[in-house]
Amino acid sequence: MTALLSRDGTDFSLVCDACGSVVGNLAASTGSWDVAWQLFSVDGWQGSDLAVGPHACGRCGPPTVLTGVVARTLDVPSLTPAGRGSSRVVTQLLSDVRAVYLRGDLLCADDARLWDMLSGDPGRCAHLMVDVSRVRRLTSATVDVLVRAAHCAAERGGRTCLVGAPAAVAAALRLLCLDDVLPTHADQVTALEWLRAGHPVPS
Structure with missing residues (x-):
């Protein structure tokens, strides 16, 4: 990502996926991802309009990869699949909806397990519902996985939403301007109704 x-999810930095250059603490000066990206685009940065990237600074030119740094690490097959297990990530199939329940503060191994779950066997469920009510904060890697999963679901005609996002999680998504890509509902009943009602999927 x-x-x-x-x-704490209240600030963000921009990282070049090519050389690793970091520009930190952008929330105070720009307010949100959209404003920051407009300014950096004028300064020669190139890449995706979405915060999940990939992006490259003016010295490196257009990004030569299709995914950001974090996404590339998650795509590496695990040599020890048991090591990618996690009690913080649980999935359940509800007819045409894959429900994922996240618990506690997710670690790198949890994000890898989450990506394994969401990228494997994509044809079984059209929609994705992620319950984040028991998560205090989202890491950049978790957000990256969820956005990629939402794009995969959209390619199959499915929709994606979050359930029960705490204030800190909702604020982080607004800060990165991803609250349209990952809309949040208060409870599972409302989320399931929205998923199955055929609302348009944000691009």
Whole structure:
């Protein structure tokens, strides 16, 4: 992920996926991802309009990869699949909806497990519902995985939403301007109704 959230989710930095150059603490000066990206685009940065990247600074030119740094690490097959297990990530199939329940503060191994779950066997469920009500904060890697999963679901005609996002999680998504890509509902009943009602999917 190229827009890296701070530990508490109230700030973010921009990272070049090519050389690793970091421009930190952008929330105070720009307010949100959209404003920051407009300014950096004028300064020669290139890449995706979404915070998840990839992005490259003016010295490196257009990004030569299709995914950001974090996404590339998650795509590496695990040599020890048991090591990618996690009790913080649980999935359940509800007819045409894959429900994922996240618990506690997710670690790198949890994000890898989450990506394994969401990228494997994509044809079984059209829609994705992620319950984040028991998560205090989202890391940049978790956001990256969720955005990529939402794009995969959209390619199959499915929709994606979050359930029960705490204030800190909702604020982080607004900061990165991803609240349209990952809309949030208060409870599972409302989320399931929205998923199955055929609302348009944000691009």
